[in-house]
Amino acid sequence: MADLENRKILLGVTGGIAAYKGIELVRRLREVGARVRVVMTSGARRFVTAQSFQAVSGEAVRDDLWDAEAEAAMGHIELARWADQVLVAPATADFIARLAAGMANDLLSTLCLATDAPVWVAPSMNRVMWANPATQANVRQLETRDVTFIGPASGDQACGEVGLGRMSEPAEIVAALVDGGSGVVQSLAGRHVLITAGPTRERIDPVRYISNHSSGKMGYAIARAAVAAGARVTLVSGPVALATPRGVDRVNVESAAQMHRAVHDAVGDADVFIATAAVADHRPVAPAAHKIKKTGDSVTLTLEQTPDILASVTALPASPFAVGFAAETRDVELYAEQKLKKKNLDMIVANRVGEDDGQMVGFGTDENAVTVIWSDGRQVLPRATKLSLAHELIAIIAERMAATGSARSNRSA
Numbered sequence: 001m002a003d004l005e006n007r008k009i010l011l012g013v014t015g016g017i018a019a020y021k022g023i024e025l026v027r028r029l030r031e032v033g034a035r036v037r038v039v040m041t042s043g044a045r046r047f048v049t050a051q052s053f054q055a056v057s058g059e060a061v062r063d064d065l066w067d068a069e070a071e072a073a074m075g076h077i078e079l080a081r082w083a084d085q086v087l088v089a090p091a092t093a094d095f096i097a098r099l100a101a102g103m104a105n106d107l108l109s110t111l112c113l114a115t116d117a118p119v120w121v122a123p124s125m126n127r128v129m130w131a132n133p134a135t136q137a138n139v140r141q142l143e144t145r146d147v148t149f150i151g152p153a154s155g156d157q158a159c160g161e162v163g164l165g166r167m168s169e170p171a172e173i174v175a176a177l178v179d180g181g182s183g184v185v186q187s188l189a190g191r192h193v194l195i196t197a198g199p200t201r202e203r204i205d206p207v208r209y210i211s212n213h214s215s216g217k218m219g220y221a222i223a224r225a226a227v228a229a230g231a232r233v234t235l236v237s238g239p240v241a242l243a244t245p246r247g248v249d250r251v252n253v254e255s256a257a258q259m260h261r262a263v264h265d266a267v268g269d270a271d272v273f274i275a276t277a278a279v280a281d282h283r284p285v286a287p288a289a290h291k292i293k294k295t296g297d298s299v300t301l302t303l304e305q306t307p308d309i310l311a312s313v314t315a316l317p318a319s320p321f322a323v324g325f326a327a328e329t330r331d332v333e334l335y336a337e338q339k340l341k342k343k344n345l346d347m348i349v350a351n352r353v354g355e356d357d358g359q360m361v362g363f364g365t366d367e368n369a370v371t372v373i374w375s376d377g378r379q380v381l382p383r384a385t386k387l388s389l390a391h392e393l394i395a396i397i398a399e400r401m402a403a404t405g406s407a408r409s410n411r412s413a
């Protein structure tokens with residue numbers, strides 16, 4: 001097992017019964033070479049003393065944003081900069097909610113807001129609190145902001161109940177940190193992954209455009225998962241309201257033509273191309289130079305096809321491993337199989353979209369459910385967060401690339 005030699009870990013301990021496991025966690029982190037500084041919330045101090053953490057970490061423990069001596073030198077900013085990684089374990093439901101809301105009302109939450117370091121969270125709470133939609137919404141929100149969750153685990157709880165919510169064991173938390181991302185295998189280390197995400201906008205006149213409901217969430221989740229798997233990632237993004245994931249090189253575009261250009265600028269050394277974007281299939285032939293006025297009852301727009309970006313990539317003499325998405329409202333897998341062949345892809349992700357009992361599925365949601373299809377196999381990925389599906393998809397892509405013996409495509413021309 002690789003170790004955490006000289007990794008500077010800021011361990012945040014919040015007020016749950018599992019705080020006592022923090023002592024063993026510090027000991028195990030130091031065994032694998034990490035330097036650990038502990039920050040406790042006021043709730044944590046009710047379960048464990050600062051002296052215990054000081055003794056096992058060999059470092060001063062901080063628990064107060066208003067510590068005059070430490071803050072004379074802006075101690076919280078110094079700590080936020082010091083950390084290579086922030087780990088909050090145990091993290092209570094209250095702390096997770098404060099983190100999701102971006103609050104800075106104690107030292108630990110302020111540090112999490114002020115740091116550039118990756119933030120990892122090991123939740124610990126009663127199973128009903130964990131399952132509560134408010135907690136689940138906070139977790140999803142944090143996942144979209146690159147916070148990594150370890151656990152929780154299932155089992156006996158301090159309150160006498162049994163279920164999902166107890167903190168993962170210190171050994172599991174350390175193993176996850178050593179692996180570099182919730183146990184994410186570095187399956188794409190050294191690879192360049194090019195991804196398209198979001199919608200495109202096709203101009204009708206200076207104030208109107210043709211577009212669709214894509215939020216970019218699926219593509220951005222895939223970008224995050226590819227980074228976690230060790231890849232260099234270029235994300236060509238249509239207009240979305242999402243933050244750029246850590247470690248991703250983002251190129252902003254608006255129209256299909258711009259996306260086509262940006263993809264071909266970056267595809268030269270790409271090993272994998274994943275086309276998640278919902279590219280408009282048609283655009284006005286002649287966008288108006290000025291706002292179209294209401295001169296009659298109807299307006300006629302003449303549309304032409306946009307360039308098929310994905311097909312243009314697989315037509316290259318040295319195409320990367322190409323993965324398409326097929327967004328369909330019916331006969332999803334059938335249409336996806338047709339696109340797999342027609343666009344000459346290595347793999348396609350069949351994604352049912354549209355309305356389900358009045359609720360949008362696929363587009364805009366935090367969760368998705370897809371079937372991954374390749375020439376002689378398929379795998380159903382049941383409903384889960386887009387980030388969790390993205391990790392599974394990246395693992396399947398790495399497996400298929402290994403099976404075909406190369407990053408480059410083995411498709412027939």
Ligand code: PMT
Pocket residue numbers: 196198213214215216217218219256275276277278279280281306307308309310311323324325326327328339351353362363364365
């Ligand atoms: O962004 P979200 O809100 O998270 O939603 C995710 C999603 C539903 C948009 C995503 O999961 C998805 O299914 N994306 C593909 C949408 C789509 O346009 O599918 P399509 O069947 O029209 O196109 C097939 C494939 O060709 C896609 O990989 C698409 O990116 C690509 N394409 C299509 C047209 C075009 N001109 N150029 C392309 O590259």
